[in-house]
Amino acid sequence: CVRRLSAIQLHSSPYFSPLTSFPYTFGHENIGRIAVAGSAAGDWRQGERVIVEPTLWCTPRGFKDLCRYCKCGEINRCERIAEGAVSPGVMTGYCRDTGGSWSEYFLAHKSQLYKVPDHVSDENGLMVEPFAVGVHAALNNFPGDDEAVLLIGVGTIGLCTLAALRALGSKSEISVLARHPFQAEAAHKLGASRIISAGHGDDYYAEIAEITGAKLLKPILGKRLVLGGFDRVFECVGSDRSLDDSLRFTRNGGKVVLVGVPGISKDVDWSAIFASELEVIFSIG
Ligand SMILES: [Zn+2]
Incomplete structure (x- = not known):
């Protein structure tokens, strides 16, 4: 953990x-x-x-x-x-x-x-305890079959959340953002619809924009703004980078489910929550 x-x-x-x-x-x-x-x-x-x-x-x-x-x-x-x-x-x-x-x-x-x-x-x-974390997140935030879902981070909790969604019968298209090839392989086996590589040098913002039909805009400083994005994002890391990404990758009025364990964030920009009227839900199971 x-x-x-x-x-x-x-x-x-x-x-x-x-x-x-x-x-x-x-x-x-x-x-x-x-x-x-x-x-x-x-x-x-x-x-x-x-x-x-x-x-x-x-x-x-x-x-x-x-x-x-x-x-x-x-x-x-x-x-x-x-x-x-x-x-x-x-x-x-x-x-x-x-x-x-x-x-x-x-x-x-x-x-x-x-x-x-x-x-x-x-x-x-x-694995019962970490899987229960995934089951709790999935049951309380179950996506509709027509929703485009992104799952960020496929360490133990991310994989358990993905496995729980599929075990509970989710037919939604679940894209998975994976940093390492072995994680991508595990996510593929557990039912990911698509793997987006977030390894060093990968432009996953561009790939997400292409998948969702979103537009990428460049602010005068900092990370890109995504106009559009996924209906529902499960954030399963808890790092500032990942939390910030999860807010940017969710469409206006979409849902962000935070399954990763956060701490004191210094680099999370709340603007996306405000500008996109996001619903942000925490899950601890
Ligand atoms: Zn009590």
């Missing part, structure tokens, strides 16, 4: 610090076996192969009365992530009491456990 790399490289926003308790062990993608089952673990037994849903929502925190979001099953919106029996932490891997999946053992509440069927490999089991 890019958030851990950002934390190691000190690029993370301090915004999350009150929602974190130090010292903690990284890691929320996970699969393993129950090493010890506590006295209140119910039917769960030592040795069972499980995935831990990492969100530390009301129930793992010991609350019997659920917050307004947890009541509806929207545990990713829980308002009590800094309260209760467990130290602050949005999820396992950001909390000093639970530990994280980068260590050999970590703690989980029974409400967080999902049994893994034998036919699911460890590798696929580990």
Whole structure:
């Protein structure tokens, strides 16, 4: 997950610090076996192969009365992530009491456990959490079949979002902006309609203008303005360059879905949101 790399490289926003308790062990993608089952673990037994849903929502925190979001099953919106029996932490891997999946053992509440069927490999089991991020983004922002869709960035989250859109039955034309050939190949296998190369020296602005029939205009300074563009853009990187591009590549009145993890942006020009009346939606799953 890019958030851990950002934390190691000190690029993370301090915004999350009150929602974190130090010292903690990284890691929320996970699969393993129950090493010890506590006295209140119910039917769960030592040795069972499980995935831990990492969100530390009301129930793992010991609350019997659920917050307004947890009541509806929207545990990713829980308002009590800094309260209760467990130290602050949005999820396992950001909390000093639970530990994280980068260590050999970590703690989980029974409400967080999902049994893994034998036919699911460890590798696929580990991908459940990032794939869930893609499913959440796709379900909440499902494109119509006649929409022209652009997906920016095909790292793990971008590929999972693409796979989720196709698995959920999307027939829309999905163009994918890929920086590296191995990412392009993976995106092709997962159902991309078209790959646009964003490698060094590639003029992907010109290619996007050609695909969408948009016009490119040159301001007196800075990046080009795209008049026209895609109906819906999924931004799956979170960098300033990619965020800025996502706003420029969306047509007037179009939708931008931000799936990548942003921070403090210094080089994102908000003019496109204003000028194009864009609908900008964040997705955290
Ligand atoms: Zn809650």
